[in-house]
Amino acid sequence: MNIVDRRLNPKGKSLGNRQRFVRRAKADIRDAVREALKQRRVSEVEGSERIRIRARTVKEPSFGLSRNDGRKNIVVPGNKEFVPGDAIPKPPPGQAGGRDGSPDGEGDDDFVFTLTKEEFLDVFFEDLELPDLLKTKIKDEMSPKPARAGFSTQGSPSSLNVLRTMRGSLARRMTLKRPKPEDIAALEAEIAKLKKKGGSERRLKQLKAELEVKQRKLRTIAYIDPIDVRYNRFERVMKPATQAVMFCLMDASASMTEEMKELGKRFFMLLHVFLSRRYRHVDIVFIRHTSHAQEVDEETFFRSTETGGTVVSSALEEMDRVIVERYPVGDWNIYGAQASDGDNFRNDMPTCIAALESRLLPVCQQFSYIEVGEKRVGLGFESDAAESPLWHGYGEVAERHRHFAMRRVATPSDIFPVFHDLFSRDAKAKA
Amino acid sequence: MATTTTGTTTKKRAAKKPVQPLFEAPEWGFDTLKHMHDAIEEVAVGEMGLDVYPNQIEVITSEQMLDAYSSIGMPLMYRHWSFGKHFAHDEAMYRKGAQGLAYELVINSNPCISYVMEENSNTMQALVIAHAGFGHNHFFKNNYLFQHWTDADGILDYLAFAKRYVARCEDQFGIDAVEAILDAGHALMKHGINRYARPGKPNLAAERVRQQERTAYLESTYNDLWRTLPGDQRHKPVDEEISELAEKRGGERRALGLPEENLLYFLEKNAPKLEVWQRELLRIVRNIGQYFYPQKQTKVMNEGCATYVHYQIMTRLYERGALTEGAMLEFLRSHTAVVFQPGYDDPRYGGLNPYALGFAMMCDIQRICEEPTDEDRDWFPAIAGNGDALGTLKDAWAHYRDESFILQFLSPKVIRDFRLFAVFDNSEDPAMMVEAIHDRRGYEKIRRQLARQYDIARFEPEIQITDVDLKGNRRLILTHNVHDGRLLQKADCDAVLMHLAQIWGYGVKLLEVDAESGRTLRKHTAVPLP
Numbered sequence: 001m002n003i004v005d006r007r008l009n010p011k012g013k014s015l016g017n018r019q020r021f022v023r024r025a026k027a028d029i030r031d032a033v034r035e036a037l038k039q040r041r042v043s044e045v046e047g048s049e050r051i052r053i054r055a056r057t058v059k060e061p062s063f064g065l066s067r068n069d070g071r072k073n074i075v076v077p078g079n080k081e082f083v084p085g086d087a088i089p090k091p092p093p094g095q096a097g098g099r100d101g102s103p104d105g106e107g108d109d110d111f112v113f114t115l116t117k118e119e120f121l122d123v124f125f126e127d128l129e130l131p132d133l134l135k136t137k138i139k140d141e142m143s144p145k146p147a148r149a150g151f152s153t154q155g156s157p158s159s160l161n162v163l164r165t166m167r168g169s170l171a172r173r174m175t176l177k178r179p180k181p182e183d184i185a186a187l188e189a190e191i192a193k194l195k196k197k198g199g200s201e202r203r204l205k206q207l208k209a210e211l212e213v214k215q216r217k218l219r220t221i222a223y224i225d226p227i228d229v230r231y232n233r234f235e236r237v238m239k240p241a242t243q244a245v246m247f248c249l250m251d252a253s254a255s256m257t258e259e260m261k262e263l264g265k266r267f268f269m270l271l272h273v274f275l276s277r278r279y280r281h282v283d284i285v286f287i288r289h290t291s292h293a294q295e296v297d298e299e300t301f302f303r304s305t306e307t308g309g310t311v312v313s314s315a316l317e318e319m320d321r322v323i324v325e326r327y328p329v330g331d332w333n334i335y336g337a338q339a340s341d342g343d344n345f346r347n348d349m350p351t352c353i354a355a356l357e358s359r360l361l362p363v364c365q366q367f368s369y370i371e372v373g374e375k376r377v378g379l380g381f382e383s384d385a386a387e388s389p390l391w392h393g394y395g396e397v398a399e400r401h402r403h404f405a406m407r408r409v410a411t412p413s414d415i416f417p418v419f420h421d422l423f424s425r426d427a428k429a430k431a
Numbered sequence: 432m433a434t435t436t437t438g439t440t441t442k443k444r445a446a447k448k449p450v451q452p453l454f455e456a457p458e459w460g461f462d463t464l465k466h467m468h469d470a471i472e473e474v475a476v477g478e479m480g481l482d483v484y485p486n487q488i489e490v491i492t493s494e495q496m497l498d499a500y501s502s503i504g505m506p507l508m509y510r511h512w513s514f515g516k517h518f519a520h521d522e523a524m525y526r527k528g529a530q531g532l533a534y535e536l537v538i539n540s541n542p543c544i545s546y547v548m549e550e551n552s553n554t555m556q557a558l559v560i561a562h563a564g565f566g567h568n569h570f571f572k573n574n575y576l577f578q579h580w581t582d583a584d585g586i587l588d589y590l591a592f593a594k595r596y597v598a599r600c601e602d603q604f605g606i607d608a609v610e611a612i613l614d615a616g617h618a619l620m621k622h623g624i625n626r627y628a629r630p631g632k633p634n635l636a637a638e639r640v641r642q643q644e645r646t647a648y649l650e651s652t653y654n655d656l657w658r659t660l661p662g663d664q665r666h667k668p669v670d671e672e673i674s675e676l677a678e679k680r681g682g683e684r685r686a687l688g689l690p691e692e693n694l695l696y697f698l699e700k701n702a703p704k705l706e707v708w709q710r711e712l713l714r715i716v717r718n719i720g721q722y723f724y725p726q727k728q729t730k731v732m733n734e735g736c737a738t739y740v741h742y743q744i745m746t747r748l749y750e751r752g753a754l755t756e757g758a759m760l761e762f763l764r765s766h767t768a769v770v771f772q773p774g775y776d777d778p779r780y781g782g783l784n785p786y787a788l789g790f791a792m793m794c795d796i797q798r799i800c801e802e803p804t805d806e807d808r809d810w811f812p813a814i815a816g817n818g819d820a821l822g823t824l825k826d827a828w829a830h831y832r833d834e835s836f837i838l839q840f841l842s843p844k845v846i847r848d849f850r851l852f853a854v855f856d857n858s859e860d861p862a863m864m865v866e867a868i869h870d871r872r873g874y875e876k877i878r879r880q881l882a883r884q885y886d887i888a889r890f891e892p893e894i895q896i897t898d899v900d901l902k903g904n905r906r907l908i909l910t911h912n913v914h915d916g917r918l919l920q921k922a923d924c925d926a927v928l929m930h931l932a933q934i935w936g937y938g939v940k941l942l943e944v945d946a947e948s949g950r951t952l953r954k955h956t957a958v959p960l961p
Contacts, residue, residue: 001468002487002542003461006495007549013498014518020606021515060513061618061926063892063911063919070916072856075881077783078774079852079868087862088854113519 021058022119028053029115033123052110121277144236155231168228178221179214187211243281244333244365246271247322249315251340252288252306260372264339265302266415267370271337274423279333285322289315295322310343312390313351320359329363336360336367342388349393361401368422369394369406452755453748457552464488467557468564470753474744475565479821481740483568484543484583488560491546497521499536499546503723506538507590509597509715511613534765537563539571539722541583554758558765561744566737573829574732576725585635586722592639593715600708612709615930616695616716622894623695623717624724626887638718642711649707690895690910694931695720697896703905704936713934728832728887735789736828738770742790772849788849792836795845796824806843833885841878843869853880858916892919894941905937912946918953919943928957935959 022029032051082088115123151164187207194204248268250261268284275282286301287293290308293315319336327334344352361367371391387395391406398404407418453470454463468486475481491499501518502508534555536546545563547556571577582589601609616623691697695717699710726733745766749759772787773779796814799807800823803815814823827836846869853867853876867873867880883889898908909931911919924941932939936959943953 001465001472001485003464003468004487004489005461006489006491006546009495011494013495014501014515016510017501017512017515017518019515020510020512020610021519023606024512024610058512058516059923059926060516060614061923061930062621063894063927064923065890065892065917066920069858069918070913071858072915072917073866073880073883074854074856075783075851075877075884076775076854077772077849077851078776078780079850080774080776082852082865082868084865084867084873086865088865089862090856111516111520113523 022115025053025058026123028057029123033115033120050112050114052112054110058111121273144238146234147237149233149235151230152233153227153230155233159232159234161230161232164230165224165228168230169224172225172228173221173223176221177217178223179218181218184211184214184218187214243283243331244275244279244335245283245285245327246275246335246337247285247287247319248301249287249289249319249336249338249340250301251290251310251312251343252301252304253290253310253343254305254307255310255343256305256341256372260339260341261302263372263409263412263415264370266412267339267368267409267419268337270415270419271335271368274419275335283327283332285319287315287318287322289318293318309345311348312338312340312344313348313355316352316355316360320355323360323363334364336364337370338368339370339372340390341373342371342390344389344393346389349389352390353393353397356397356404357400361397361404364403366403366405369404370418371406371408373410451753452758453557453753454553454758455755457554459551459553459556463553464490464556464560467553468560470748471557471561471565471744474747475561475569475740478747479740479743480825481565481569482572483565484541484572486560486564486568487542487544488564489544489546490549492549493525496533496536496546496548497525500533504536504538505590506544506587507594509594509613510601511617512610513617535559535563537567538586539567539577539581539583539726540586543568543571543583544587552761554754554761555765557748557754557758558741558745558762561741562737565744566740567733569740570729570733570736570828573825574725574729574832575830576728576832580725581722582635585638589635589638589718592642593719596642596711596715600712604708609712611933612712613716615934616713618927618930619694619698620716620720621891623693623720625693625696627692635718638714642714646707687899689899690897692893692895693717694894694896694909698931698934701899702935705934709934725832728834728885730785731789731792731833731885732828732831732836733789734785735791735793736824738766738786738790739793739824742766774850788845791845791848792840792842793824795842796820796827796840798844799842804844810842811840834882834887837885838878838882841881843871843874846874846877851877851881853877889914892917907931907935907937907939909939909941911941911943913943913952914946916945916952919955921955924955925957928955932957932959 029051032053151161187210191204191207191211194200194207246268248264250256250264272282272284284298286296286298288296288301288306289310289312290306291311291314292308295318315338323329323334356367369390371388391408394404394406398406405422407422409415409418453467468488472486476483497518499506500521501514503514508514534548534551538544538546543564545559545568547559551559571581571583577583597609597613687697687701695713698705699713699717702710705713745754745759745762748754754762770784770787770790772784773781797820799811799815800817800820803811807815817823827840831839850869852865852869853873854863855866856863867876869877893912893914895910895912896907897910900906900908919941928939928941938956938958940957941955942951943955944951
């Protein structure tokens with residue numbers, strides 16, 4: 001007889017099977033994920049997801065006898081009142097609970113299971129990739145990071161390594177036989193005792209000499225000597241920047257309705273999740289603007305409306321200011337996303353374009369502009385008037401810069417396709 | 432339903448030698464497990480004379496139990512999406528609390544592997560070892576079906592081989608290609624058995640060698656020159672074989688061994704378009720399917736045997752003083768839950784409980800052997816009062832399957848205890864008819880009907896390959912012999928035929944023919960996708 005403890009065996013033995021299953025039901029799962037996205041709250045986007053897929057796609061068929069045809073003899077337990085010859089009426093077809101309901105007599109229930117967060121996001125961001133251009137840039141953009149590199153004999157007091165220092169001190173004191181305070185105290189006590197009693201002169205002299213030597217040693221051998229001191233040493237190692245900051249810019253003027261803001265929010269949310277998967281750390285900066293711009297917290301950003309005109313360049317200026325102040329380009333990957341209904345003072349456009357092209361686009365990895373709301377209806381012909389001022393003005397920028405992208409979004413269901421479009425590998429291949 | 436009445440009472444007899452209880456605390460430990468096993472073995476082998484494979488007890492976590500569930504209870508298995516699906520399903524049910532996990536899982540192998548869960552208490556571990564390690568184990572080793580159809584010595588090695596082989600095929604030919612064959616194989620798994628011919632003793636170790644030899648032979652006889660000949664020579668052996676057979680239409684059918692009820696075997700040998708590795712995959716599915724063939728036919732007996740054995744062992748241990756009162760109570764509680772049989776009108780009813788029926792019949796046989804009534808003497812003159820309950824039971828465990836066991840041993844007393852009644856259900860009638868109940872006129876009928884209910888030929892459709900038009904469009908013709916007007920489920924049938932057509936490479940047609948009148952009731956066809 002053998003007893004084997006299998007509890008420590010590697011976990012996830014069925015992972016391969018699960019991957020094959022998810023792969024099998026991919027098409028269904030993709031639809032389900034899209035559907036789920038519409039229902040989700042912004043804050044919930046990264047959770048796991050219960051997925052309902054059609055039983056048909058993962059059905060394992062086999063030849064089986066139909067329940068509804070033919071003649072059956074059944075033996076069942078628990079007879080209470082029946083005698084031979086009794087007739088038991090059958091429930092009318094269609095109303096029978098459970099299995100007999102569906103037309104061909106087989107259950108067609110959906111198969112429900114839970115996708116993990118990772119699986120959900122994998123499907124969610126399937127085929128999406130940071131644009132190639134940006135990837136190379138990330139690779140190149142190394143920034144120095146301090147990394148521990150042993151110990152050194154010099155450094156700033158703040159990086160003093162107490163443990164190492166004390167270890168050196170103890171070793172040195174033991175080697176040089178630095179007397180302990182207790183030993184000296186004991187000697188002194190003995191001398192005092194001898195003096196009092198008037199013991200042998202020779203002994204007293206010997207003790208005094210000993211005490212003198214010890215006291216001298218105590219004075220000359222320091223408790224902590226500069227040679228004991230050790231500092232933590234850091235080397236600056238070049239590491240790719242693994243943090244990103246994402247700027248959310250939104251028009252807060254009254255022309256932006258709740259629905260429009262919601263659309264913008266969804267886009268920001270997607271971008272945030274997407275960036276979170278690529279970078280270790282992602283900061284978000286919210287900037288809202290009317291005729292002037294200010295950095296606000298998330299709540300204010302999405303909830304409050306203000307009155308006032310619309311000067312987009314103010315937001316761009318603000319973004320520039322925050323970058324200069326807090327996010328050195330060497331350390332941070334910077335992403336910009338702007339949502340607006342497209343209004344702007346027409347004479348502000350040149351300022352906007354200049355700000356974008358001269359200051360923001362050179363430091364940004366990517367900047368996307370999302371125009372929310374219905375496409376403006378042209379008055380029977382395509383004219384400049386049919387396009388919003390921003391759309392028109394940004395059009396030129398988009399032509400000159402590959403990492404500037406602009407899209408229109410009218411309904412929540414557009415968000416994902418648009419996002420997909422912006423980051424999909426195919427789109428980049430075409431570009 | 433009173434199913435816990437047995438010959439042996441649980442009243443404490445005066446133990447001759449007071450024995451130290453095996454354990455007092457509820458938490459098990461490896462030492463306790465070992466002592467427990469030894470004490471149980473002493474009862475099972477020493478007193479009851481059970482004949483078992485050596486035991487291997489493996490302690491696992493609940494997650495590992497779910498793993499084992501999803502791969503049809505096997506410790507190792509090739510990869511397939513359907514196992515992932517079952518795992519997701521079982522896990523969801525388990526997390527919801529809608530479904531508990533089994534306390535144990537036992538594998539018909541030599542040594543006999545029983546999985547026990549780490550959450551079990553000491554009492555449950557003892558119960559599990561008695562139930563699986565000795566009850567099922569004895570049944571596996573001695574029942575004729577298992578002896579004929581399975582190879583306990585070779586199964587683990589064969590599964591390891593299958594797993595490696597499938598993984599290699601996935602690497603070489605892609606997951607999709609392998610999946611297509613396995614899907615088709617699984618759809619036909621139930622029809623991969625030669626039911627009529629008694630099989631030779633399976634030898635799974637030889638299977639591996641055979642596969643290697645076949646590959647080696649193909650490699651050694653490979654000559655690139657043949658490739659330069661006009662025409663596709665790759666399937667030459669099969670084509671040649673077939674063209675020879677095609678001389679005469681009648682000879683053709685005979686040479687192909689038609690009619691053939693083992694669909695997987697037929698495809699493996701004769702499907703014209705398959706590659707060698709695809710045939711091997713079908714063979715793997717077929718061999719594993721065959722391994723489970725006896726289990727389907729012995730649910731009642733297998734569980735009945737294991738439950739009877741664990742009940743006997745636990746009772747005897749208690750009588751010796753090796754189990755404390757508390758442990759015995761805990762055991763009785765879970766034992767009673769296991770053999771509980773709700774009536775047909777109970778919301779918990781889910782068919783006859785094989786544990787309940789099996790245990791009741793085993794105990795009843797013991798009663799008939801030891802304390803027969805006049806009724807028993809009439810019904811079972813051969814065994815009534817023979818005084819050798821264990822011998823009679825062992826004989827039954829060895830030589831019967833569910834159908835024949837019930838037909839032979841279901842006594843009027845068990846029918847009364849379960850209050851069984853037989854109902855006739857004709858799909859054309861508006862009402863079902865009660866034909867027999869637990870009375871003198873009904874016993875025979877109930878026993879016959881219940882036995883048929885466990886006859887594999889009744890609950891699984893009888894499908895054979897009857898013809899193949901090799902000279903014409905190569906269409907494969909299957910026949911379903913319809914009994915009692917029970918046709919196939921249409922949607923499933925069409926899906927399976929699709930798989931079949933895909934493997935065969937040409938059209939497939941299935942006729943549903945009434946076994947009595949010979950009339951064709953329904954036709955299904957499928958053609959392979961290009």
